[in-house]
Amino acid sequence: MSLLSVKNLQVTFNTEAGLVEAVRGVSFELGRERLGIVGESGSGKTMTGRAVLRLIRPPGRIMADAMTFDGQDLMAASEAQMRALRGRRIAMVMQDPKFSLNPVMRVGAQLMEGLRQRDHVSRAVAYAKAVAALDAVQIRDVDRVMEAYPHELSGGMGQRVMIAMMLIPNPDLLIADEPTSALDVTVQAEVLSILDALVRDRGMGLIFISHDLRLVARFCDRVLVMYKGRIVEEIAAKDLLHARHPYTQGLLNCLPRIGGTRGPLPGLDRNAEWAM
Amino acid sequence: MGDVMALIEIENLSVTFNANGxxxxxxxAVSLKVGEKASFGLVGESGSGKSTILRAICGLxxxxxxxxxxxxxxxxxPRGKAFSAQVQMVFQDPYASLHPRHTVDRTLSEPLAIHGIGDRDARVMTALTxxxxxxxxxxxxxHQLSGGQRQRVAIARALMLKPQILLLDEPTSALDASVxxxxxxxxxRLREERGLTFLxxxxxxxVIDHMCDRVLVMQNGRAVEELSRTALASAQMQTDYARSxxxxxxxxMLEG
Structure with a gap:
């Protein structure tokens, strides 16, 4: 049985300017694997991830024919049941450490907060676990980072702190929204290998949301390509660089390459039919 | 590239922050030279000090x-007006670097007002075009612009005083591939048309390979290795870190 099953997911926002359909009929199954969702900003990839956790505020609305996680109906779950799932069983790493970490709380305290409140462990145990989590995401100067406020960290450090925080409760499903876009390639590779180990060793499911096609091609098992709220192509990650859909091809072609010609990069010609 | 030609010269630069004592x-101790109309790249992981070098040049x-x-x-x-007429910076995050309550017009006119340059209407229109x-x-x-449009405004703002040098701090890393x-x-195009020098x-x-002639690899605040574009594309690096x-x-890579 799959870990997560989503059928005909719709996310709509009723705004003053009319109904905005952010996600339009997205269906997918996720096992204990790495599923990539790629697309540009506004393609609905983040909204798809948030909808799984039912983290969409009014006027946003989530509708789906079915959305089940490990046998539990997420559409029918109460707010209390959702709270019990969030963090502990389904965790989400948000895109931007600047907005997702508490700016007036030291990193160490933020890491320990969940452990103290949710798992009721002692301060010493929480501290040790927080330090271990920072170690696991390859933070060198652990003592300084524990005492630091988020604004004292670089983007990459902040991102790693968030990943460490989400991994502490050992979730079954991790939704990572651009978890490595603030990181540079070497750290990116380290973070990906951490995520990879979690999928392999602990059988965690991973939804990896990214706009970086080459990264997703290398890292994921399967990829959904989204455009304007729809899945335009589903493809095995190893075949992504030879994608057939013109939108996927266009996204690949506009990337600069090492040793390339340095001529103007091709733009992306959008075709209205892709959104149909 | 002879010494005489270098437009930007940095010699043994150290930046030390005071964090809780x-x-x-x-x-x-980083040194680098960028010739006129050249394009020089800085790469390295976060915290390697690459952005700090740009900020140090601006006095930040x-x-x-x-x-x-x-x-x-x-x-x-402090740096003063002559400096800002010569050197301008474009920041990484166009959401954070533009004043949220200033119109595009105000953002673009402000440098002109500060420097007492007239004919603002026409200059703002030209800058947008x-x-x-x-x-x-x-x-x-x-907030009425997309990320790419905002970054265009930030670039237009940087060019209002017709500087020779643009310091670009990850100008596209917050943007989609197509943008x-x-x-x-x-x-x-702007570099070509105006003979700009990029750091x-x-x-x-x-991105660095696409834009730059030379690149300096940095790690933990130190310069590790300087490479030409040819050396980068053909993987002729000398140090383990640059290789990794x-x-x-x-x-x-091209074949990717």
């Missing part, structure tokens, strides 16, 4: 040792 050395970071010369002259502290934005965007606020392509094309920070080796950076970017 602890001294954090963000940049240690505490320089503890070393010299910065622009066009052969040591920079003044130059970066490929419709002039109807003039009275919009940043990144448009902004990189815009920067290439650019990026963590994407493919390159290996991690292997999917960005």
């Amino acid at each position: 602890r001294r954090v050395r963000a940049v240690e 970071a505490p320089v503890s040792a070393g010299r910065i010369r622009i066009g052969g002259e040591a920079v003044q502290s 130059d970066v490929g934005l419709p002039t109807s965007f003039r009275f919009r606020y940043p 990144q392509a448009e902004v990189l094309n815009l920067l290439m 650019m920070v990026s963590h994407d080796l493919a 950076l390159f290996a991690a970017s292997a999917d960005r």
